[in-house]
Every structure is written in C-alpha cells, then in structure tokens.
Amino acid sequence: MPYEYRTMTPEERAAVVAYRRSKGYPLHSPPHPYREGGWYIITAANYEHNPILQPAERRTAFEDQLLITLNAIGEVGAWVILPNHYHVLTMVESLDVLSAALKQLHGTTARTWNLEDALTGQRRVWYKFYDRWVRNEAHYYRALNYIHYNAVKHRYAETPYDWPWSSVTRYVEAFDREWLRVQWKAYPPPTSDFGDVP
Numbered sequence: 001m002p003y004e005y006r007t008m009t010p011e012e013r014a015a016v017v018a019y020r021r022s023k024g025y026p027l028h029s030p031p032h033p034y035r036e037g038g039w040y041i042i043t044a045a046n047y048e049h050n051p052i053l054q055p056a057e058r059r060t061a062f063e064d065q066l067l068i069t070l071n072a073i074g075e076v077g078a079w080v081i082l083p084n085h086y087h088v089l090t091m092v093e094s095l096d097v098l099s100a101a102l103k104q105l106h107g108t109t110a111r112t113w114n115l116e117d118a119l120t121g122q123r124r125v126w127y128k129f130y131d132r133w134v135r136n137e138a139h140y141y142r143a144l145n146y147i148h149y150n151a152v153k154h155r156y157a158e159t160p161y162d163w164p165w166s167s168v169t170r171y172v173e174a175f176d177r178e179w180l181r182v183q184w185k186a187y188p189p190p191t192s193d194f195g196d197v198p
C-alpha cells in the first residue's frame with residue numbers, strides 16, 4: 001500500500017478506491033493477481049539463456065522429473081523442453097503450491113547439473129520463472145499450440161514432430177495429427193508471448 005494512501009482521510013480513500021474500480025484496476029498491485037487454482041502457463045529459462053539443458057540425455061531426465069513433479073500436485077496439459085528453457089501448461093490447486101514445487105525442482109536440478117559439470121558454486125542454473133493464469137478454453141489451446149510449435153519457433157526442429165521433448169508425440173498417440181491441425185487452425189498461437197526467450 002503506498003504511503004500516501006495511509007495518510008488519507010476515509011473519504012479520500014473511498015474516492016481512490018471508487019476511481020480505481022471504475023478503471024478496472026485492482027485495489028492493490030500484487031505480483032500475482034491470480035493466486036488461485038487453475039491452469040497456468042509456465043516458462044522457465046536457464047540463467048542468461050545458457051544452454052544448460054543439454055545434452056539430450058539431460059533433457060530426457062529433466063522431462064521425467066518435471067512431469068513427476070507436476071503430476072504429483074496437479075495435471076499437465078502440454079510441455080516442451082528446449083536446450084535453454086522449458087514451457088509447460090499445468091493445472092494446480094494454487095500458484096503457491098506450484099511455485100514451491102518448481103523451486104524445489106530447480107534447486108535439485110541445479111545442484112545435480114553443477115556437480116556433473118564441475119561448476120558447483122560457480123554457476124547459476126535457473127532464472128526466476130514466468131507464470132500466466134489461463135483465462136479460458138481458447139487461451140488454453142493457444143498455449144498448447146504455442147508450446148508444441150516452440151522447437152520450430154526457436155529453430156531446433158523442422159516440424160513439431162521432429163523434437164522428441166514435448167507432449168506433441170503423446171497427442172499424436174492419443175488423438176492424431178488431424179486433431180492437432182484442427183486445434184491449430186481454431187486457436188492459432190501468438191507469435192511471441194508467455195515470457196518466452198528471444
């Protein structure tokens with residue numbers, strides 16, 4: 001709460017609150033306006049975009065760890081692991097639970113990889129993660145398409161099906177490519193969003 005607000009009279013405060021409501025502003029400006037449960041798009045990058053999520057075996061192991069972590073607290077809708085970041089669409093009971101789980105996962109993996117690379121105490125592995133609450137079904141499918149296309153967007157693969165570290169292969173198994181194409185046409189992904197890396 002800003003200092004000015006605390007020194008205001010009740011009438012002045014009421015006027016400020018009414019003005020902010022009329023503009024659709026939140027009364028406070030918390031870092032996470034939605035802390036409740038639901039679907040979230042998470043983007044987490046290696047510090048300074050260093051490609052620490054390589055070689056391939058490390059991505060495979062991390063993919064397992066990420067899915068185990070998130071399935072223990074909720075559900076996973078889509079994911080992609082790139083050499084220096086990942087995106088995941090996940091449902092949780094609260095953002096606090098999700099934050100705590102990712103913090104632990106990032107801590108564990110940072111220690112492991114720094115040991116493997118003989119960089120303990122010398123390298124920061126993760127940057128803070130980005131989260132975005134999913135507003136509705138269209139937002140969900142746009143995020144899913146964005147995630148599946150991400151390896152192509154970042155020029156790691158020619159098509160989404162050429163990058164094994166994503167949920168796209170699971171969708172092909174569970175549905176088919178035609179189903180994915182229908183979603184793609186109905187909910188085209190944004191060209192840049194979700195806290196992605198350049």
Ligand code: NI
Pocket residue numbers: 082085087150154196197
């Ligand atoms: Ni990306």
